[in-house]
Amino acid sequence: MTETFYEVLRRQGITRRSFLKFCSLTAASLGLGPAFVGKFAHAMETKPRIPVLWLHGLECTCCTESFIRSANPLAKDVILSMISLDYDDTIMAAAGHHAEAILDEVIAQYKGNYILACEGNPPLNQDGMSCIIGGKPYLEQLKKVAEHSMAIISWGSCASWGCVQAARPNPTHAVPIHKVIHDKPIIKVPGCPPIPEVMTAVVTYILTFGKLPELDRQGRPKMFYSQRIHDKCYRRPHFDAGQFVETWDDEGARKGYCLYKMGCKGPTTYNACSTIRWNEGTSFPIQAGHGCIGCSEDAFWDKGSWYARLTDIKQFGIEENADKVGGTVAGVVGAATVAHMAVSAVKRTQQKGDQE
């Protein structure tokens, strides 16, 4: 999907001689012998792994933690063999200006051909200085890296919606990525955090098929966010049969009855928890006895207590009402064109690259 590193350099008018010099400097900086120079050159002339710059704003790092929980593929395989995770301040060896230099290098070398992965979001209050990177507001770093990116992945509910720091009264005025970056395709992968295998599936889909996944009206990959938790919940038959948990640790709780009366947000939450489940399919919140808190939905922090019953859902005839609820939620923020815009923007980027 991308040009090789060598092709990019040549396109920018850099000679083969300079390219080989770059390779030998890289080898020398690693304390490796001249034998490695040829190997670097060969690898870069063939197919580079797509660079990913993973930035962190105001967040809790649960998205990175979730990403490394992925079982299929393993996080190590993604990092060693699929992408080139050149910047992620949670795991990278370099620090300080050596770390920041990587951003400039990658932006220069892979202009328009790298992915920006965003975890967390920028705060706008306090001159943006409630999130400082390298002595400057995080927002500056974000805009700099976004400018030449091919596409942006908004990991988790912070980057997608704002999440907990944006809950009322949002003291830092934290905003999701799409509120400050308007000219790039953005894939939202919400959840607090998203499911590990959903995260790696989004990445591997892009690498495998050379395009962004189809997005819904809110900018989420349809393949993981087109169904409510409730639609495929293993406790759904108990809902239909009117068998509910009435209080914690009662007979119904021990029998795995429906948690709707305990405030479960499964009927209004679009996510893959009841199908893909969590941590290699081990379980998911409802199976472990607590209702869904709706963590992949916009502003879920401000939609009432976890334990307040959804009011618009009748005990029977769920289909009509739940659809109504779900449809409303989907319609609030979504713009039908986002998905198509995203895909075509990437196609444009590619065509442009091919022509040059």
Place this chain on the structure above:
Amino acid sequence: MSAKKTPNGYTLDDTGRRVVVDPVTRIEGHMRCEVNVDENNVIRNAVSTGTMWRGLEVILKGRDPRDAWAFVERICGVCTGCHALTSARAVEDALGIRIPPNAHLIREMMAKTLQVHDHVVHFYHLHALDWVNPINALKADPKATSVLQQTISAHHPLSSPGYFRDIQNRIKKFVESGQLGPFKNGYWDNPAYRMTPEADLMAVTHYLEALDLQKEFVKVHTVFGGKNPHPNYLVGGVPCAINMDGDLAAGAPLNMERLNFVRARIQEMIDFNNNVYIPDVIAIASFYKKQLWGGGLGARSVMDYGAYPSVNYDKSTDQLPGGVILNDNWDEVFPVDPRDPQQVQEFVTHSWYKYPDESKGLHPWDGITEANYALGPNTRGTRTSIEELDEDAKYSWIKAPRWRGHAVEVGPLSRYTLAYAQGVEYVQDQVNRSVAAFNELAGTSLDAKTALQSTIGRTLARALESQYCGDMMLDDWNQLIANIKAGDSSTANMEKWDPSTWPKEAKGVGTAAAPRGALGHWIRIKDGKIDNYQCVVPTTWNGSPRDPMGNIGAFEACLLNTPVERADEPVEILRSLHSFDPCLACSTHVMSEAGKELAKVKVR
């Protein structure tokens, strides 16, 4: 300023060259560090700055106390669950709720799973690259690595020459691609890296093994809490009801299959601690045997609230007992009371917050948090482009908590110091055995105290705590089975679930041994809603800026007098800072009660 002495006994001298590290990477959240080095490249002044805040406490105001656990859980996704646990404890304390023994055991297993997971991921994925050089591993002889592995850990099954050769080939291919990913721009030709290629290869191999295994450990959270990161908690107990042999047990949260599954994960943690983690820390440390700096405040004053009671609600049964040790006097341990307004207090003279009287500290129940982002007159740079901070003024988003006015270190080293000093046999035995193993490998004759009070000792204490937690977890699992066998399947106490049963006003405190140290949450409830909520977290203690008296905190203290090989490549700074496992999202989540906006960044 030139040289000056702090009340807690450190000499600071800012006359030498200033070195700035921002961002400090391989931590949770955002942090900056500035140091001054003298003409011999020895650190003589250190300034640690929390560079983010999110304002969760103000967001909690007016909400249902039973919901608080989920909000504060999102303070940190690395130490996931420990804030939720502490929050549930604070609310239960305020409302007088006692949870059933089974709920306690399940919460304990979740807390200890977090300890093992967090400590393992910290050592291998956040800390190891300070000691281990993955590029150097390419030069290793896999056969010699195999011998080394079998010498330091005879029971680890993955130790054949072919196994190490395969890993080496994979790393080689990765490096040859020229795309170094997370290893890019590391300090790989810095002589501060001291290990042999064989040891580097072994350690890099375990970096990958640990990455694969950590995702197994957390499945204990997935069974009990439905997911990880951020498993679910419940005020009054745990949400996972037990059904061993009744109707529909297969669809119940906990049944025999689920508990067997948990048992298997516990065994994996125990085996990894014993066969890989502990031997690795000792072996790696032996290459750095002369580097006994970095003890800092941990060599003087330490604190913890105490944790892991074998009988819930009986602090005398804490398996890691709390207390305070001051000025390295292990013969006297002061008791800690988080309710006493004179003990835990937070100061803001050097923090970006405002108090009516900044010469005084405030107890968390009466805490005020009003933002005041302001830089001192000697700052170099501008308000939004800082080159060098002025540490005589305000310079961090972290407050400065003190115990009776004393700066103290918290964390595994503090807990192990307190446990050792108070005669916990398991801990004494662990420390003595591992220091003996270290001496044998390194050819040294260090005593336990000298070895512990260093950067390496802080890292060792964390590994030992992981091992202890693995063993304690097995006891918890066995006790849970025994309870069920005796006919007790209760997991939640719902007597005071309904807010109509609550008093008009209540206040409570919850504490826990978070992976990074002593964690406390303080809550005030009024008319069924949260009236005030304050968290004082481990990195607030360790990463604190100076207080009105001029005492420095643990991060700053640990760096002093450390020699660095190359001032431009901060590997020694990273080593000591990482030995605390900094968590900045935890330390800096506070915000103005009014939540007022002071200034805005223009968007477009």
